[in-house]
Amino acid sequence: MYDLRLWLSKKGSLKYVSHLDMFRLMQRAVRRAGIPLWYTEGFNPHPYISFLLALSLGIEGEGEPVDLRIVGEMTPEEVRERLNAVLPRGLSVVAAAPPQDKPAAIAFGRYDVYLDPAQISGAELQDVLAGGGLTCQKSGKSGHKKIMKTVDVSAQLREWQIEEKDGSLLLHVVLPAGSTVNLNPLQLLEAVSEKRGAPVYACSAVRTALLKADGKEFR
Amino acid sequence: MDKKLERILPRVQKPARYIGGELNSVVKDKEKIGLRYAFCFPDSYEIGMSHLGIKILYAIANSREDTWCERVFAPWPDMEEQMRQNGILLYGLESGDPIRDFDMIGFTLQYELCYTNVLNMLDLAGLPVFAKDRTALSPIVMGGGPCVCNPEPIAPFFDLFSLGDGEEVNNELMDLYLEHKKRGSDKQAFLADAAKIPGVYVPSLYNVSYHADGTVGAVTPAGGAPETVTKRVVRDLDKVAYPESFVVPFIDVVHDRVTHEIFRGCIRGCRFCQACFLNRPIREKSPETINEQCKVLCRNTGYDEISLCSLSSSDYSRIEELLNLLLDWTPQEKINVALPSLRVDNFSDELLQKLKKVRRSGLTFAPEAGTQRLRDVINKNVTEEEMLKTANIAFSGGYCAVKLYFMLGLPTETDEDVEGIGLLAKKVVDAFYTNPDRPAGRGVQVSISASSFVPKPFTPFQWEPQATAEELQEKQQHLKETLPSRKISVSFHDIETSCLEGVFARGDRRLADVIYRAWKQGCTFDSWGDFFKYDVWMRCFADAGLDPAFYANRRRAFSEVLPWDHLNYGVSRRYLEREAQKAMRAETTPNCKQGCAGCGANKLNGGHCDV
Numbered sequence: 001m002y003d004l005r006l007w008l009s010k011k012g013s014l015k016y017v018s019h020l021d022m023f024r025l026m027q028r029a030v031r032r033a034g035i036p037l038w039y040t041e042g043f044n045p046h047p048y049i050s051f052l053l054a055l056s057l058g059i060e061g062e063g064e065p066v067d068l069r070i071v072g073e074m075t076p077e078e079v080r081e082r083l084n085a086v087l088p089r090g091l092s093v094v095a096a097a098p099p100q101d102k103p104a105a106i107a108f109g110r111y112d113v114y115l116d117p118a119q120i121s122g123a124e125l126q127d128v129l130a131g132g133g134l135t136c137q138k139s140g141k142s143g144h145k146k147i148m149k150t151v152d153v154s155a156q157l158r159e160w161q162i163e164e165k166d167g168s169l170l171l172h173v174v175l176p177a178g179s180t181v182n183l184n185p186l187q188l189l190e191a192v193s194e195k196r197g198a199p200v201y202a203c204s205a206v207r208t209a210l211l212k213a214d215g216k217e218f219r
Numbered sequence: 220m221d222k223k224l225e226r227i228l229p230r231v232q233k234p235a236r237y238i239g240g241e242l243n244s245v246v247k248d249k250e251k252i253g254l255r256y257a258f259c260f261p262d263s264y265e266i267g268m269s270h271l272g273i274k275i276l277y278a279i280a281n282s283r284e285d286t287w288c289e290r291v292f293a294p295w296p297d298m299e300e301q302m303r304q305n306g307i308l309l310y311g312l313e314s315g316d317p318i319r320d321f322d323m324i325g326f327t328l329q330y331e332l333c334y335t336n337v338l339n340m341l342d343l344a345g346l347p348v349f350a351k352d353r354t355a356l357s358p359i360v361m362g363g364g365p366c367v368c369n370p371e372p373i374a375p376f377f378d379l380f381s382l383g384d385g386e387e388v389n390n391e392l393m394d395l396y397l398e399h400k401k402r403g404s405d406k407q408a409f410l411a412d413a414a415k416i417p418g419v420y421v422p423s424l425y426n427v428s429y430h431a432d433g434t435v436g437a438v439t440p441a442g443g444a445p446e447t448v449t450k451r452v453v454r455d456l457d458k459v460a461y462p463e464s465f466v467v468p469f470i471d472v473v474h475d476r477v478t479h480e481i482f483r484g485c486i487r488g489c490r491f492c493q494a495c496f497l498n499r500p501i502r503e504k505s506p507e508t509i510n511e512q513c514k515v516l517c518r519n520t521g522y523d524e525i526s527l528c529s530l531s532s533s534d535y536s537r538i539e540e541l542l543n544l545l546l547d548w549t550p551q552e553k554i555n556v557a558l559p560s561l562r563v564d565n566f567s568d569e570l571l572q573k574l575k576k577v578r579r580s581g582l583t584f585a586p587e588a589g590t591q592r593l594r595d596v597i598n599k600n601v602t603e604e605e606m607l608k609t610a611n612i613a614f615s616g617g618y619c620a621v622k623l624y625f626m627l628g629l630p631t632e633t634d635e636d637v638e639g640i641g642l643l644a645k646k647v648v649d650a651f652y653t654n655p656d657r658p659a660g661r662g663v664q665v666s667i668s669a670s671s672f673v674p675k676p677f678t679p680f681q682w683e684p685q686a687t688a689e690e691l692q693e694k695q696q697h698l699k700e701t702l703p704s705r706k707i708s709v710s711f712h713d714i715e716t717s718c719l720e721g722v723f724a725r726g727d728r729r730l731a732d733v734i735y736r737a738w739k740q741g742c743t744f745d746s747w748g749d750f751f752k753y754d755v756w757m758r759c760f761a762d763a764g765l766d767p768a769f770y771a772n773r774r775r776a777f778s779e780v781l782p783w784d785h786l787n788y789g790v791s792r793r794y795l796e797r798e799a800q801k802a803m804r805a806e807t808t809p810n811c812k813q814g815c816a817g818c819g820a821n822k823l824n825g826g827h828c829d830v
């Protein structure tokens with residue numbers, strides 16, 4: 001028995017499949033692939049599959065970590081191949097290796113956000129991001145009651161880069177991710193839209209990597 | 220994915236309903252396809268994807284090299300709004316192509332309150348809703364499913380209906396269509412030929428006349444169409460095609476598991492139950508076939524649950540044999556087997572022990588009526604004694620929650636019958652506390668679910684008046700007031716939707732005008748309480764000059780021509796009349812295993828019935 005960390009690529013329309021649905025999808029995929037998983041031993045046994053960090057609806061992922069507990073001798077390479085043979089289009093295992101870092105070590109997500117230059121220019125985007133005072137609304141809880149909270153986006157925004165080429169506009173950005181603070185690039189764009197008083201939509205947004213607090217890649 | 224679609228999906232709830240691409244969904248090269256078929260379920264994705272019929276017919280159509288069948292569901296109102304604002308036409312989930320350009324569009328009609336969704340889907344597809352306004356050969360709009368046993372209220376919107384089992388007739392229709400397409404013939408020529416296929420009803424070839432009192436005078440066929448259309452029956456369930464894989468949805472749908480139909484039809488003959496009479500004669504599938512098909516389906520889907528379905532699963536003659544086969548391999552693969560629709564009178568201790576090996580869920584009984592007299596009227600041949608005996612077996616086996624299903628507004632029902640519901644539930648509560656083997660330290664919970672009886676075509680109650688909304692309201696109130704224990708909870712089905720269902724179930728062709736008006740005024744998703752607009756519907760009846768009470772609350776005479784009399788589902792009208800008379804005398808009819816009551820349905824199967 002050993003723990004295995006898979007790195008999933010989730011592309012195209014699969015970005016509309018939610019975190020909860022991904023768990024069920026994976027559970028069925030490992031069954032179809034015939035991968036011997038360790039089952040929990042409670043009243044209601046289920047296979048041990050853990051998505052380390054949710055990916056917001058509408059965002060693609062290039063390497064999303066999922067932990068499995070394998071019973072027996074099947075090699076990481078074989079697990080990867082078997083799963084890739086049964087996963088739906090748009091989803092694939094890009095790597096499989098024993099985990100190096102603890103899940104709690106995840107601190108940031110690195111994103112590529114493709115924008116429409118007709119909506120906003122690179123220079124304006126730079127000004128808005130650097131100008132400070134960005135906020136967005138996030139649903140939260142106060143006790144049992146659902147409330148809307150205002151989040152200070154600028155305080156969480158540290159590192160970004162704007163790239164313009166061949167009539168496209170690409171924003172590279174690092175945002176907090178993990179079990180305590182989370183901000184996704186679509187919320188960042190909401191804050192930008194709010195500040196400039198005109199909407200900016202993402203043509204697409206991809207999480208390219210997860211980082212630890214020291215800025216090194218989570219593995 | 221289409222750019223416009225890409226832009227709107229982030230703005231709607233559950234966008235995964237609209238993306239396709241699920242595991243086992245079928246994608247073909249459209250250049251090599253002669254016939255594109257849109258299989259439409261006029262309700263939400265979650266409901267439609269739970270339906271077994273669509274899975275079977277999808278697999279059969281896609282097993283043809285010349286055909287590509289895609290799935291289409293009713294977009295939720297938020298999606299509809301976005302589609303209309305952005306000029307997106309209703310599309311097939313597999314290709315994303317507008318279904319307006321398809322060859323055939325098939326709707327499955329499972330309940331009457333989906334009718335406005337049919338119109339809405341045609342409109343979203345960019346098609347005229349009335350069949351007469353769709354003049355080209357394609358798309359042919361067809362309907363199937365239980366509601367087509369009386370399709371008259373929606374007849375003007377459809378080109379043809381397919382009655383009974385669809386597995387074989389769909390292929391015949393596709394072959395005929397391809398022939399006509401190649402020949403370049405027009406729609407009328409195709410429909411005239413289609414009407415010659417057994418089981419196919421082309422409503423435009425039938426003229427309906429009415430008496431001055433509003434009842435049907437005669438239904439007259441034209442252009443060589445048959446006088447009566449007889450439903451299709453698949454003779455051998457072991458030989459008929461069954462899918463080797465199901466499309467596995469991304470999102471959670473209502474029934475998300477391997478579903479397997481173990482037999483068709485029902486031996487019981489409960490007089491209110493349309494499904495029983497529409498699906499006769501009884502045809503069983505062999506345990507070996509079921510077991511093999513379940514294995515393949517589990518392997519291809521990754522599901523960890525199998526649900527064996529039928530109208531009354533414990534009536535399956537080889538149930539223990541089947542469970543033995545399944546329990547031979549499912550536990551080690553951690554697959555659950557569920558067996559819904561069990562009868563209380565043949566639910567044995569051994570069966571319970573087998574079921575305990577699989578995961579335990581709640582226990583549901585359907586006594587349907589509160590007193591023995593009324594159960595005799597409806598021919599629900601279950602006694603209180605049997606029910607309590609079964610409840611006791613279940614309590615000893617560790618169950619503590621029981622759900623009881625009843626109907627209000629049944630023919631001849633009195634206050635005493637309504638009170639009987641609470642009294643029966645109380646006896647179940649008492650049975651729990653007097654059972655020495657009951658689960659220790661736990662209480663019992665009995666929940667009553669009371670729906671409203673809706674008389675349906677092809678049942679012995681097809682001539683009966685439906686209880687009015689006021690009467691049903693009083694009955695619900697009376698039941699609530701006379702509940703004898705706090706361990707019993709009760710929930711009711713919405714009265715107003717039942718009233719509308721009653722009108723369309725036994726309606727005639729003139730009602731199409733009401734449906735059209737209601738849809739025009741924004742009625743869709745009528746079976747969803749949030750969207751149901753009873754006042755708008757009532758206004759539309761008034762505007763169309765039709766009285767809902769004429770259809771729902773009127774007693775019909777045996778001599779009356781019923782709007783569906785030209786359709787034949789196997790059970791003879793004489794048998795139904797006989798059963799109706801016996802009901803009034805509270806006389807029961809033994810089930811088919813005890814003795815053949817001569818319903819006549821076996822004629823459709825060469826005189827054979829699997830009992």
